[in-house]
Amino acid sequence: MKKFLFLLFAVLTVVVLAACTANDDTDEEDPTENVDEPDGDDNGETADADGKVLYLNNGTEPTSLDPSIGFDAVSWDPLNNLMEGLTRLDNDHRAGPGTAETWDISDDGLTYTFHLREDAKWSNGDPVVAEDFVYAWKYMLDPETGSPAAFLGYFIEGAEAYNSGEGSADDVKVTAKDEKTLEVVLAQPTGFFLDVLTNPAFFPINHQVAQDNPKWHAEADTFVGNGPFKLESWKHDEEMVFAKNEHYWDADVVKLDKVHFAMINDSNTQYQMFQSGDLDTASIPPELSDQLIDGDNVFIGPYGGLEFYRFNLTMEPFQNKKIRQAFAYAVNREDIAQYVVKNGVEPAFGFINPGYTSPTGEDFRDVNGDLVPFDPERAKQLLEEGMAEEGYDELPEITLTYSTSDTNKAVAEALQSMFQEHLDVKVELTNQEWNVFAEAQQALELQFSRSSFINDYNDPVNFLESFITDSYMNRTGFSSEEYDALIAKGKSATDEEERWEALYEAEKMLADEMMAFPIRYYNTVVLEADGVEGILRHPVGYFDLKYADKK
Incomplete structure (x- = not known):
């Protein structure tokens, strides 16, 4: 499935869906002047206390802080700082050790054995155990859960059969060998599996807490996490x-208190809240882009994802x-990027964003080139031909629907x-x-609607698999056995070269x-107040505050 989404990491001001796949379908002066207390005390006093x-902006309410359900940008950013999976993206945006300190991979690339940290604990003081991962992943795959992220688990043997109702939980090959060992x-071999595991959908759930209270994730006083x-x-x-979570295994490196x-x-x-000191980061409103984009307090970086529009083939x-x-x-993407969205975004003439390096050392985008150009004359001709094929003298009424945001x-x-x-x-x-x-x-x-996709993991198949038959992320009514075979x-x-050729064709x-x-x-284009540093903004779609500081 996937994802929704926001233009920026730190301050998600527009929502995307997704997906993933994610995620599917954002635009911050002196931080010591922030005001947080309703009684009007100045932020200097609040900071001392x-x-x-x-002070950040999440844009909207998270869809859910249940990691199996909150499969979108407005949920990922909070979840990635409240919880931690087996692996965690490091400073170079690669999958490194997280709750798992080490792991072993079998010679055939099929069996992964993860060794959990002895000092990994939940925020309530419970130890994080292998059974917490078994419980969480099988809960995600349970068809009764209805998780939009379940398709990510299909890399695991038995997962797809269980999620589709053709198998059982016992068929899913995830096993707690002992309290701190997960197999x-x-x-099939999946070279990017460790990257997949950084996605919040694979975060553990304290199985004892969840069994006692299935709504553990819905309120602050019941939420239990294992993150910074x-x-x-x-x-x-x-x-x-x-x-700050005092029980986090790496709490000594966490500099922020709140x-x-x-x-x-x-x-x-x-x-405006950024200007007044009520936010420490902010996106740049499009109308102020030319004025602010080159400022010293602007962070600009890559952000793997795509804004696109879907047609409903059943209407x-x-x-x-x-x-x-x-x-x-008929769409002039360059004009939309330069004059509407601004902030240095690039127009998209294909579906896969730049940055994926092929086995031959080429960028995926360079190999496939521009697939969806602006060609108004061709557009007119195709419309006439299509209307003739359907017997239309005029088109039926057309409504374009978008999720609420100014951008x-x-x-x-x-x-x-x-x-x-x-x-x-x-x-x-x-x-x-x-x-x-x-x-x-x-x-x-x-009938016709806005979408966005934020990468769930670092491989081009991540977006392309959204359109296989019956995918949660499809949302178009499109179905093709040929396309499904290419994605498989x-x-x-x-x-690897054969695999990438299939992706090019898809x-x-x-x-x-x-x-x-x-x-x-x-x-990612973010204004940062003086003294804010250390925020990791990962191109895959979520940010990390573990090393953030405010001086």
């Missing part, structure tokens, strides 16, 4: 406060491929104008709050079928 407090057997921070308070739809997350889903409001007129192609070719609105309005100018087609716009939007899109209730090969082929097929079209690749 609470120590080092970092995992894969369905613990959940101190949570005012739903308003704010979250994290405190992290305060606001939930402001407007880029101008959060920028007219988008059952017709030529009509879908016409809409895609999403601006992009949708630009698309509306382009369809009118280049196709002479009137498109109505409507917006929905994120949770409503996500459910409607998943249920194929939206792109996941399991042991010859992306080309997406561009031909055009059940979706790309808009722009994400990047």
